[in-house]
Amino acid sequence: MPEESTVRIALLILVMFAIGLxxxxxxxxxxxxxxxxxxxxxxxxxxxIPVTDRLxxxxxxxxxxxTPEQYTVLRRKGTEPAFCGGYSATKHHxxxxxxxxxxxxxxxxxxxKFESGTGWPSFFQPLPGRVEKESDTSYGxxxxxxxxxxxxxxLGHVFDDGPAxxxxxxxxxxxxxxxxPTKAASEVTAAGPTAKATFGAGCFWGVEATxxxxxxVVDAKVGxxxxxxxxxxxxxxxxxxTGHAEVVEVVxxxxxxxxxxxxxxxxxxxxxxxxNRQGPDHGxxxxxxxxxHTPEQRATAEAMKAxxxxxxxxxxxxxxxxxxxxxxxxAEEYHQQYLEKKGLKNCHR
Numbered sequence: 594m595p596e597e598s599t600v601r602i603a604l605l606i607l608v609m610f611a612i613g614l615x616x617x618x619x620x621x622x623x624x625x626x627x628x629x630x631x632x633x634x635x636x637x638x639x640x641x642i643p644v645t646d647r648l649x650x651x652x653x654x655x656x657x658x659x660t661p662e663q664y665t666v667l668r669r670k671g672t673e674p675a676f677c678g679g680y681s682a683t684k685h686h687x688x689x690x691x692x693x694x695x696x697x698x699x700x701x702x703x704x705x706k707f708e709s710g711t712g713w714p715s716f717f718q719p720l721p722g723r724v725e726k727e728s729d730t731s732y733g734x735x736x737x738x739x740x741x742x743x744x745x746x747x748l749g750h751v752f753d754d755g756p757a758x759x760x761x762x763x764x765x766x767x768x769x770x771x772x773x774p775t776k777a778a779s780e781v782t783a784a785g786p787t788a789k790a791t792f793g794a795g796c797f798w799g800v801e802a803t804x805x806x807x808x809x810v811v812d813a814k815v816g817x818x819x820x821x822x823x824x825x826x827x828x829x830x831x832x833x834x835t836g837h838a839e840v841v842e843v844v845x846x847x848x849x850x851x852x853x854x855x856x857x858x859x860x861x862x863x864x865x866x867x868x869n870r871q872g873p874d875h876g877x878x879x880x881x882x883x884x885x886h887t888p889e890q891r892a893t894a895e896a897m898k899a900x901x902x903x904x905x906x907x908x909x910x911x912x913x914x915x916x917x918x919x920x921x922x923x924a925e926e927y928h929q930q931y932l933e934k935k936g937l938k939n940c941h942r
Contacts, residue, residue, distance in 0.1 A: 658925065666769055670738070673768050687774060688704070688774065693741040693743065693746055694768065694927075699720055700724055701718075701765075703772075717758070724740070724742060724763070736752075737751045741769075748765050751764070792883060792884070793879075795874055798815070798932050800862065805930075808850060813841055814842050816840055816842060816923040817835075840882070853897070856897050865907065884918040
C-alpha cells in the first residue's frame with residue numbers, strides 16, 4: 594500500500610507539471626499546428642532603428658506613470674489573464690503599430706500579428722532593435738523573456754512554434770501594448786491646416802472615444818484645463834481644489850469637419866444642464882465647458898447654446914460655461930485612449 598500511494602503521488606506531480614508547462618507555453622494550439630501559407634508582406638517603418646533614447650525612471654515615477662495593471666506586468670514581470678479585455682480589443686485592430694504602453698516605443702506592426710489560440714496577442718516578428726530578450730528561469734524551466742528595448746518593460750516571452758517566415762511566436766501581454774492606427778499618422782500628414790477645439794463634458798475617457806470616431810478628427814487627447822495649478826496631476830484635479838476641468842483637446846481638419854459639427858457632438862453626448870456633475874460623477878472637474886480657441890469659436894458656441902435654449906432642446910437651463918481657451922495640460926499616459934486600452938465601450942450615454 595505505501596508503494597501504491599507513492600506511485601499515485603508521483604503520477605499527480607507529473608500531471609501537474611504537464612499542466613503548468615502547457616500554461617507557460619501559451620495554452621492550447623499554436624500557429625505551428627496550422628497549415629503553412631505564403632509568407633506575409635511585412636511593413637517596414639522608417640523608425641525601425643535601434644533605440645538610443647533609453648527611458649530610466651524610479652519605481653515611484655513608474656507607479657505614477659502607469660496603471661496598476663501596467664505596473665504589475667511591465668515593472669514586476671506579471672502575466673495578465675488569457676483572453677482578457679485588452680486581448681479582445683486587439684482582434685479588431687486594422688493597420689497600425691503596437692507601441693510599448695510604458696514609453697511609446699514602437700514594437701510590432703499589425704501585419705506581423707497572428708491568432709495563436711493562446712489568449713494573448715501573438716506576433717511572429719518585432720520591429721528591428723525595438724525588442725530585447727533575456728533568459729528566464731522561473732517556474733523551473735528556461736524560457737526567453739522579451740522586454741521593451743527603450744524602457745526595459747516586460748512584454749512576455751518568445752517561443753519557437755510560430756508561423757513562417759520566422760517560426761517564432763512572441764507571446765505578449767495586451768496591457769503592455771498601445772495600438773496606434775496607421776490612419777492617425779496618415780491623416781496628420783495628408784490633412785491641410787488643422788484647428789483645435791477643447792471640450793469638458795464629464796469623465797474624459799468616454800468624451801475622447803466619442804470624438805475620435807468623428808470623421809475629420811485627426812487626434813484627440815485628454816487633459817486638464819481651466820484651473821490655477823501648473824502641471825496638475827490627476828490626483829490634484831480630483832481634489833476639486835485646482836479649478837481644472839477634465840477636458841478633451843480635439844485636433845481636426847476644418848476642410849472635413851466643421852466646428853459646428855463638433856459642437857453638435859459635444860451637446861449630444863453629455864447633459865449640459867447639470868452643474869458640476871455628469872451622471873454619478875460629482876465635482877467641478879466634471880463641469881460642462883467649451884474652451885474657445887478663437888473669437889469665432891466662442892461666438893459660434895454661444896449662438897448654438899442660445900438656439901438650443903430657445904428651441905427648448907433640454908428641459909432645464911443649460912449651464913455650460915463658454916470661455917477662452919487656457920493652458921491645456923495633457924493627462925497621464927494611462928488616461929489616453931483609456932477605453933480602447935481596456936477593451937471597453939464608450940462610458941457616456
